[in-house]
Structures are given as structure tokens and as C-alpha cells.
Amino acid sequence: xxxxxxxxxxxxxxxxxxxxxxxxLPAIGVAVLLSRGRFPGRSLLDALVHLPLVVxxxxxxxxxxxxxxxxGPIGGPxxxxxxxxxxxxxxxxxxxxxxxxFPLIVRAVRLGLDGVDPGLEAAARTLGxxxxxxxxxxxxxxxxxxxxAGAVTAFAAGxxxxxxxxxxxxxxxxxxxxxxLAIYSATQSPGGEAAAARLAAISFAxxxxxxxxxxxxARRMNGLLGRGR
Numbered sequence: 173x174x175x176x177x178x179x180x181x182x183x184x185x186x187x188x189x190x191x192x193x194x195x196x197l198p199a200i201g202v203a204v205l206l207s208r209g210r211f212p213g214r215s216l217l218d219a220l221v222h223l224p225l226v227v228x229x230x231x232x233x234x235x236x237x238x239x240x241x242x243x244g245p246i247g248g249p250x251x252x253x254x255x256x257x258x259x260x261x262x263x264x265x266x267x268x269x270x271x272x273x274f275p276l277i278v279r280a281v282r283l284g285l286d287g288v289d290p291g292l293e294a295a296a297r298t299l300g301x302x303x304x305x306x307x308x309x310x311x312x313x314x315x316x317x318x319x320x321a322g323a324v325t326a327f328a329a330g331x332x333x334x335x336x337x338x339x340x341x342x343x344x345x346x347x348x349x350x351x352x353l354a355i356y357s358a359t360q361s362p363g364g365e366a367a368a369a370r371l372a373a374i375s376f377a378x379x380x381x382x383x384x385x386x387x388x389x390a391r392r393m394n395g396l397l398g399r400g401r
Contacts, residue, residue, distance in 0.1 A: 179346050180354035181374060187350055188330030190266035192323050195274045203281035222275045229272060233339025236268055265341040265348045269333045273326035284318015317393035321386045328382025351375045
């Protein structure tokens, strides 16, 4: 493999990792809110959270470009006040990937939370545990399989994100050119079939590894918690 191809692999791993780190805590909070909260507009929030799953990724990238571009309502102040620019950067690629993978974490965490026995939380309440204590000592450990599985699944999905990244962060070698973008570039270059095949094989292997790891983590955590699958 060439240095440029290794750069694409490295960037893909870095972008996917950053995207999970950025979205994990907010996704947990939103999942708890959607699962346990009862408030007006809950269905609308649920729809908005899952919107990246059903709209074209290019639309998500365009929306990010409008919001976080150097003249956008968020990107402009970030650039002017803090000197932070997300568009056409590695951080921007991570942001686009985080937005696309956010619903995957929320769904996995909600499934884990829905599997928590309310009786255990009620028992903790009768013993004097407050809401935060109950969440940290009872709910969070029991929903941890969903959290870990969601994080690993989002990481695997982030490795393959294309549309939102190329629209918001562009296709800059060494900066935003992740594996999918490198494969696209190789297919557009004369004689690039061999490079595209190598990168596609690596992408396939990473995706399969991520999905198997997500399943193994979920099974292991359920086993530790005494819940068979």
C-alpha cells in the first residue's frame, strides 16, 4: 500500500473514533429522555433524532455546511470568535460522521434501557437512593451492553460514511480523505482499479470486524449481567 492509502486508513480510524467520542454522551442523554421522558413533542424529537437514517447523507452534509460553514450561523461565530473552522477539516469530517451515526447509538442505548427491570430501580428507591444514585448504580450498569454495542456499531458505520463527509469536509488527501473517499478517488483515476480493490478489501474487513465486535461485546456484557441472548 502507498503512503496515501495508509493515510486514508489512519484518517478513517481517527474520524470514526472522534465521532463516537463526540456523540456518545449526548446520545445516552437523548436515549434516556426518549425512553423515560413524557413531554409534548417527544415524537417530533424522536423523528428528528432518526432523520439522518432516512434522508440522503448528502442532505445532512449540506445542512452542516449551511450551519457550520465560515458564513453559517454557527460556523461564522466559531471562526470569528474562537478561530475554529470545521468545514474542510478532519474535525469537520468527524462531526459529519457523528451526526450520521448518532441515531445508531440512540437506538442501541434505548434497547438496552428498555431491557432494564423497573423493579430493580423501584427497589433502589425504597432503600433511599436518589434519582442520580439509582441511575449510576442500577440503570447505567444494566444498560451498558446497549451503550457499548451502540458505540462499536457507530464506529463501524463511521468507517464507511461517504456522502455527508464529502459534502461538508470535501475530499482532501491527508486531511479529510477517508477510506470511502479514497476508494471513490481511485475509481475515478486511470489504472486505479488495483488501489480501489485494496482499499475496498480493507474497508470490508474493518466493517466485519466492527460488527462482530459489537455482537461479542453485547453478548459478553449480557453474560456478565446474567442475561442470556
